[in-house]
Amino acid sequence: MPAIRQYLRIAYRWRYVILGVTAVCLVIGIIATLLMTPKYSAVATVEISRESNKVTDFQGVERETSVADQEFYQTQYGLLRARSLAERVATRLRLVDDPKFFGRFNYSDTDPAFDQVNGRYPASGRAQRLRIAGEILLKHVAIDPTRLSRLVDIAFTSPDPAFSALVANTWAEGFIQTNLERKIQATSYGRNLLERQLAQAKDRLDQSQRQLVSYASAQQIINLPAQSSNGTTTAERSIVADDLASLNAALTQATAERIQAEARYQQAGRSGASTEALRNQAINNLRQRRAELAAEYQRLMVQFEPGYPAARAIQSQIDQLDRSIAREEGRVTGSQLADYREAQERERALQDKVNQLKSSYLDLRRRSIQYNIYQQEVDTSRALYDALLQRFKEIGVAGGVGVNNIAIVDTADVPQKPSSPRLLVNIIVSLLAGLGLGALAAVALEQIDEAILDPIEVQRRLGLPLLGSIPKVPDGREPRTELLDRKSDLVDAYLAVQTNLAFTTEHGVPRTFAVTSTRPSEGKSTTALALATMLARSQRKVILVDGDMRSPSIHHLGGVGHEHGLSNFLAGDDNIPAMTFDMRDLGFTAMSAGPIPPNAAELLTGQRLPLLLEHLLEHYDHVVIDSPPVMGLADAPLIASRVEGVIYAVEAQGIRSSVVRIALGRLATMNMATDMVETARLSRDMIRSGRPITSVSSANWICKGLLAFAVLILGGASVAFSLSQSLATDNPALAHALTPYDGQITGRLAGSLVTATNSEADRRHIDALARRALRQDPGIVPAIVALGLNAQARGETDASQQLFRYAQTLSRRDVATQLWAIEDSVGRGDIAGALKHYDIALRVKPTLSDVLFPVLSSASADPTVRAAVIHTLAAKPSWAENFIRYVAANAPSDATVSLFMGLQQSNVLIPEAARSQVINGLIGATRLDAAWAYYVAQHPRADRRRSRDAGFTAMLDTPSQFDWVLINDGTISTSIQRSGKANLFDYTVPSNAGGPVLQQVQLLSPGRYRLVGESSGGQEAGTSLPYWTLRCRDGRELGRIALKSSDGVTVPFEGSFTVPQFCEIQTLSLVAQPSDAVTGYSGQILRVQLQPE
Known part of the structure; x- marks a missing residue:
């Protein structure tokens, strides 16, 4: 604690020194931050697997199981930082011959390799430039492994955000490619070695096979090869051995059969009845018959004597059956004896043949000793050749396919915000550095004072x-x-x-x-x-x-x-x-x-x-x-x-x-x-x-002065920055004068001057401002847009397109770039892309004018474009209604009907006013079929031969001409009233007023039609009754049907109209005639229907 109090005392004593040094460091840090060129970091993420993904069943070629995981991943990180990879990226992106690349990183060298000739580098210094380009890339790339995972972030930082993303992605792709190439190169030596070993093994196999065949021919050894289930030769068997085995098996079988025959014969001799005799069907039948006769004979003996004729006859049959049975049993016994002797003879013959083959086989065994040696040599050579051939095939497949143990997880996106300088971090670092230096200064002064x-x-x-x-x-x-x-x-x-x-x-x-x-x-x-x-x-x-x-x-x-x-x-x-x-x-x-x-x-x-x-x-x-x-x-x-x-x-x-x-x-x-x-x-x-x-002390006075100066500088900079930010939109010129180092404000000034100038000198000034803004911050979209608009004004189409595309990659929140993208997409026929850009522009500026609507409304005639429009409008209801209203008001056509019907099927809400506007526009353009088709889509029960809504149940705020249209001209009053469960049309006609009060457009075919309905109302004496009329578009009146006079009582009315040829569209109207009554008159229509007679 005493030491802490001592340090606190020193800090308090020299507080002005510490604060002064801190303030100076803070000012220096802020100024340095504002003067630094913004840099953008793009990050691509790759996964490095410890085990390679196997593309074959071959084992032991690419597996590095002897290497520890830590060594493996440290090796991969080192390969990611390799100079060869950096040079590969530089070559692939063609940075070696790009002066903008070296200028972007402020590289300047007096080496002749960088002497430009006609704006290009000489080819002689390409190797030198490649080395330097690789060093520049390595200096600005960062490899950051994620702890406890197989993920590695590849970050590249440069003043150009798009370039940073391009290099990061190319670095990841190049790393994967070099890894595959390294694996392929690693297998090339194995393939070459196996090729030589295969040739040697094939020679040895051919030589051993020739020796084997020659010896077999000389010794007359004929062996048949035997193969295993997998097709390989397992052994060879000679014909003598096969014959001996076959005869020995036959001898064994003959001996068994002879023993069986002998046993059957001896059994029959001992018992008088052999098994074969017992199984003989004929003998069994005879015995069964004898038993039946014996039973009959015994039954007769109960009542008669043996001499009884019937008994003698039965006894005679029994004796006959006994003789037959004896003959059959003798025949069976003879057959068994013959089988026994035949088995003895066959056994003897086979025994002689086996003995003969044994002698031949023993002689063959003596001659086959050298043959087996040759055969083993052939089998060994063949096995070695097959193994080498299989290994060669596996390595060839693995080398051709490649080992995929590295994959890109996330590609690098174009960064929207600079990664450095970070003002807050730099302020904190400046404060800490100032406090540290101030503390050192205080300690030093304490020791000196x-x-x-x-x-x-x-x-x-x-x-x-x-x-x-x-x-x-x-x-x-x-x-x-x-x-x-x-x-x-x-x-x-x-x-x-x-x-x-x-x-x-x-x-x-x-x-x-x-x-x-x-x-x-x-x-x-x-x-x-x-x-x-x-x-x-x-x-x-x-x-x-x-x-x-x-x-x-x-x-x-x-x-x-x-x-x-x-x-x-x-x-x-x-x-x-x-x-x-x-x-x-x-x-x-x-x-x-x-x-x-x-x-x-x-x-x-x-x-x-x-x-x-x-x-x-x-x-x-x-x-x-x-x-x-x-x-x-x-x-x-x-x-x-x-x-x-x-x-x-x-x-x-x-x-x-x-x-x-x-x-x-x-x-x-x-x-x-x-x-x-x-x-x-x-x-x-x-x-x-x-x-x-x-x-x-003088030191404290000096530090107080420095502190006051730093506070003054910070305050002035803060005020200037705040004013410039507040004036950036309304007065960018003044904001630029306050903070000329701010790239955003410089870019805004350049963008604001584009539309206010036409002279070449002003365009050069704008270009200079825009380029200064890009040097201060390469991501300034307004500056890029200003350059693009200037190039467009000069007729440099390619340059303007490149600038606008670059601005589009940097930011999608700039309205000017989106408007250009809309025009570009429309010019290429990409209506879907234009819709996408328009939607983005609307999100940036909701009050954006309908710049895309005329293009879309005319392009909707194309079914493909119409489908894209419908899909986009269904997904973006926020501006779909505005587009629908625009199309309804400006471009009613058959395509519009198809578009609206598609939108309706996609559950897009179409306002009632827009539907009526489209129908009325089509009627006005005499597109009657299209108008009626769209109306029927809204009212499926509508009938072209009849008027609609007889009971006034579907009155709309903005009806189409196919619906009942109430006419209120300021004098005549009309409305729909509710009466019980039904509606009725109510009208009031003041004195000396008249004209149509209710009408509906019809599309009747030529023919006769009947008008029926009900009305009520009261008129004073001398007034004229309203009437129904049907008129063609050209003004021809097809008849009148007057309402009947009533005093508040419902009365029917009816009449007929004849529609002639060349009258495709008609208007059914209720007309109120001028009244001479002081108070006028009123009435109601309860129901009206026009239908074919």
Whole structure:
């Protein structure tokens, strides 16, 4: 905590230095920021996968499993910063031969490679320019990996936002391409090596196959190859081996069959009935028949004797069956014997053949030893060749397809705001830098400055304790006056000094002490006077001795002269009473310094001063000596050696501490020389008095001036900037005069002057302003638009299109660029693009005029364009209604009907007034079919052969001519009234008024039509009744049907009209005839319908 307080004290002491340096740094930072060229950073993001995406099943070609992840990604980051990649980007973007690129980054070199010939660089220095272009790109590109992910941001910064986005995207694409090329190159060596190994393996395979075939032919070894399921040769079998195996299997089968036949034959011999006999169907049938006859015979024996004829007959049949059974069993036994002997013979023959083949096979085995060696060599060569061939194919496929372990996640968009300079960040950095420099300056000044400012510094700088801190006497007041006021701050401060002084000796306040200082005017005399006053007020006898015989001052306080005083006593005069005088208001006695001696130090070196002190102590409790300053004089040390203690006064902020230490050293040396016992202890007593802070150091004054200047500069810049921003729209010229460094305002000024000038000189001035704005900020769209409009005015179509396209890429919120984009899209037939740009322009400026509507309304005749218009209007209802109203008012046509019907199908709300306006416009243009088609689309139940809305149920605020139209001419009053559940048409005709009151346009075909309806109303005598009439467009009246007179009672009316040829459109009207009644008349139509007869 003491250290923190020390630092805070230093900061407060040098606060003006710190604030001044901070303000200067802030001004420099703001000015530097305003003067810096804005730079734009575009960022593209790529993903770098640790494992490659496999395009084949081949293992071990591109996998780098031995490399740690960290090493792998650090390698990728290094490749992203590679010079070769930068040069590749420069080559792809053709930056090597582009002077604008080197000028954009303010690169200038005296190298001959940059000497332009006819505005172009020479081809001889292309390699040098490529190297420099790569270095420039590397200097402005930043690779920023995202922590804990596989994403890497590629950021490029330049004064041109579009160029920044282009380089960032090209950098990402180039990195992917170089990665693929590196992978492909890595496989080329493997392919070449495998090609050589394949050729060698093929030669070895051919040689071993020839040896195998030659040996087999010589030894007459015929082997058949055997293949496994995957098609590879697993082994070869000779014909002898195959025959031996086949015969041995046949022998085994024959032996088994012989054993079975023998067993069957022996079984039949033992039991007399073999299994075959039991399974023989014929024998079983005979036995079944015998059993039936035996049963019949036994039944007869129950009643008859064996000789009974029927019984004998049955016995004869039984005997016959027994013989038949015996013959059949003998036949079966013979068959078994034949099978047994046949099996024996077959077994014997097969055994002989097997024995013969065994001998042949053993001989073949002896001859096949070398053959097998050759066969193994062939199989080994073939396996090696197949493996190498498969590996070669896999590497070829992988090398041709490429390993895709890097992908672009986000492409870089054209930045809309500059990334640097950032005013807020620069202000913060300037503030921190200013505070840091200010703090260093304060510490340095603190180390250099030895003035004592704070009482705490006394102990640290001088090594002496502090008795007290005395405040400055207010201007215009004397210290003596303040001492007389016992409530003053000065009295309180010296009371504190007296209290601390009481602890300096064993007996309290020293009886004799001197008050001195380093130099004059530090407050020692005031301190001596005040301490004498304080001691006197504590009921002690005190005498104040003016020991400064070179510049006495005490006698002035007493209003006496100094003809007699200390110098007289030291010279030998013992008349002490004549040397003293009373200061009754302060309560003590004083002794003047006396006449100024030629050499005061000689007087002080004698024994007269101790004698004086001894004599004064007999009559006074305390002797206070106002000693002369220490520096430059020997008086103070001499006096200090004769008194009990010394009080040292130091002026705050007035003297260097090193000088004070030298003065204290002189005092200490003198005390030691005079062998004063209490010198070491008493010399530590000190007081700081005089004028604490009577002035400010020159450093603080300078810093205050710098601070005021910085505040003035900042205030002026702030006011100018605020005024320029407020005037940027209304008065860009004045705003530019206030802040000529602001690119936005310069661009606005250039844009505002474009439309107000036509001369070539003015255009050159505008070009200069626009180019200055672009140098200040390359993203200033108004400046680019101004250049484009100037180029357009000069007939430079290509240049103007490039400028407008560039402005379009920078900002879509500029109305001028959007209007140009609309015209460009319309010129190219891209109505959808024009709609898009118009919508953007409307969002920027909602009050934009309908610049696109005439083009759209005429282009809607194209079904493709109409579909695009419908889609856009359905998505943008905010301005769809305005377009619909415009088309309805200006371009009613068949295409308009199709457009409106498409909009209706897309759920776009079409105002009633617009629908009626389109129908009426089409009727007026005699586009009757189109008008009726659109009307039917709104009213599907409408019938062209009949009038519509017989009961007045669908009255509209803005009806079309196909609807009932009420006519109010200011005299005749018409309205639709509600009567119960139905509506009725009400009219009132004043006196002497008349004319149509209700009408509806019809599209009747030639023929006869009947008008029926109901009306009510009352007329006074002498009035004429209203009538219905049907007229052709050319004015021909097709008849009249008068209403019947009624007195408030509903009455029907009816009549017929005949529509002739060449009368395509008719108007059905209710006409009120002029009335001669004073009050006129009124009536109602409840229902009316015109229909075919």
